[in-house]
Amino acid sequence: MSMISPVLWLFSICTAIPTALYGMEVSMSFLRRQVAPSPAERLPAAIIIPAHNEEDGIARTVLSVASQMRPFDRLLVVADNCTDATAEIARTAGAEVLERTDLKLRGKGYALDAGLQAIAQDPLPFVVFIDADCIIEAGGLDALVRASNAQSGAVQAVNLMLAPTGASIGTKVAEFAFLIKNKVRPKGLARMGVGCQLTGTAMAFPWALIRDVNIASGNLVEDMKLGLDLTLVGKPPTLCETSYIYSFFPQSKTGAATQRQRWESGHIATISEAFRALPKAQILKEPKLALLMLDLLIPPLSLLLLSLVIVGMTEIGLIISFDMPAGPFTVTMLALMWLLGTTSLAWLKYGMTALPPKDLIQVLPYVVSKIPLYLTIIAGRQNKSWIRTDRSNGSEPF
Structure with missing residues (x-):
């Protein structure tokens, strides 16, 4: 013994x-934050929206972004392996659309990489990634780009998911856990003078930073992996507390189960990767x-x-x-x-x-x-490939 x-x-x-x-x-x-001054001038930004079969909500997302854009901005929707009307609806809503088809290299990371390659010939000073099922709060785009300019680095908005009307207890608990993970804990890290993790949507980067990062992967939580990579090179993301973005949890049981398994299995995989990276000298x-x-x-x-x-x-x-x-x-x-x-x-x-x-x-x-x-x-028996979340009946108007 x-x-x-x-x-x-x-x-x-x-x-x-x-x-x-x-x-x-x-x-x-719980501590009060000190507001850092932001640049008076808001520099141009390219907004990239990766989308796979998002015809039900893509117009709403595009319009929420387009209403905040300046004349010098660029909005690009990457319609990735779509079999529905996502591309057509996005164009009608006012976005530039890149249609990508590759049934082997599938997933958000590959779509974002295609978007970066598309704007590389005529890049703007900043790049913003926004998911196709999200609504960015009024003023959020300006705040995000200004913060990225002020920090000269990656910046994450407060990313919240809301439970739809009549949600199950599991979805309500998930909303609370999401709130803790994406708002409360990052705020605490900010009060400690530390950066934050990337959470997948409403992320802004200087072009000079993101152009050199390899994001073309099928990683289940590509945002956490990207944040880890930036931290390892000494450029951790920071939180923009004045920019909010929202989306809804899926109402269908299948969609909720798929989404939960993808997040949690990807999170645990990233924990393993971070643990292996801890002994690195620069950290x-x-x-x-x-x-x-x-x-x-x-x-x-x-x-x-x-x-x-x-x-x-x-x-x-x-x-x-x-x-x-x-x-x-x-x-x-x-x-x-x-x-x-x-x-x-x-x-x-x-x-x-x-x-x-x-x-x-x-x-x-x-x-x-x-x-x-x-x-x-x-046990390693979960599906490790990318699967789109079933959002059937999973969206509500704001």
């Missing part, structure tokens, strides 16, 4: 470190970059909670059965209380609309129901 104690300590520490950082980020988000020399890399190691909220509970139950069982030391269990319980406490504060400040009090009783059963998904991901 002498080997069990070090193993227990290892599991406790491995779950406590990401939990401690998570709670620190949430806590820091260790810069504490803020190291902290941002550690942020990538924080698993999805449900998985983090489940991990703490499972580790804690295992430890208390060993303590009772074999009289093991209580130190690891104490660390795990402190981490669990820190997670629950800071998440509760975040819910009180930010999340009561997304997750009403009457629905809280259903949260724990929902979290437990995700165990099979995580076991599938860990």
Whole structure:
């Protein structure tokens, strides 16, 4: 039994470190931010919208962007392997359209790369990526490009997903978790003087930066991979807190399940990649970059909670059965209380609309129901290829 104690300590520490950082980020988000001055002049930008069979919502997205464009901007929709009227509708709405067909190299990363190649002959100072199912808030495009200019680097807008009317408890919990991941934690990192992760849409880049980055891949969460790559070269993205972009979760069960599996399996894969990158010399020399890399190691909220509970139950069982030391269990319980406490504060400040009090009783059963998904991901049996999310009945007007 002498080997069990070090193993227990290892599991406790491995779950406590990401939990401690998570709670620190949430806590820091409550602090008031200092507004940095932005350039008076808004420089030209090319807006690229990758789209695959998005005929139901592409016009709405194009119009939301076009209404904020300046005369010197350029709007390009990349209709990627489309079999519907996406290209025609986007043109009618006022966008320039590039139609791409490649049934082997499929996915958002390849579509974005095609868009970059298309504008490379006559590039503008900035490039903005926006997903085809999103609505950018009025003034958001200007704020995003100005922030990228001020930072001379990649900038991420606050990217939120909303549950449609009558959504299930799973979708409501997902909306709250999305709020924590894409608004609360990035705000906390910003208060700590650290960058943020890219979240997939409403991302702005100086042309000089993005032109040299390889984004042509089928990575399931290409945004996190791109943010990781930029961090590794010492140019981490930053958050623009005055730019918001919104989309809706799919209403169909198939769409929600596909989307959830793609995000969480891609997230876990990126955690593995970030862990392997941690020992790199340039990361260790810069504490803020190291902290941002550690942020990538924080698993999805449900998985983090489940991990703490499972580790804690295992430890208390060993303590009772074999009289093991209580130190690891104490660390795990402190981490669990820190997670629950800071998440509760975040819910009180930010999340009561997304997750009403009457629905809280259903949260724990929902979290437990995700165990099979995580076991599938860990076992490597999930689909690793890109699959479009089924958004049937999954959009609502703003």
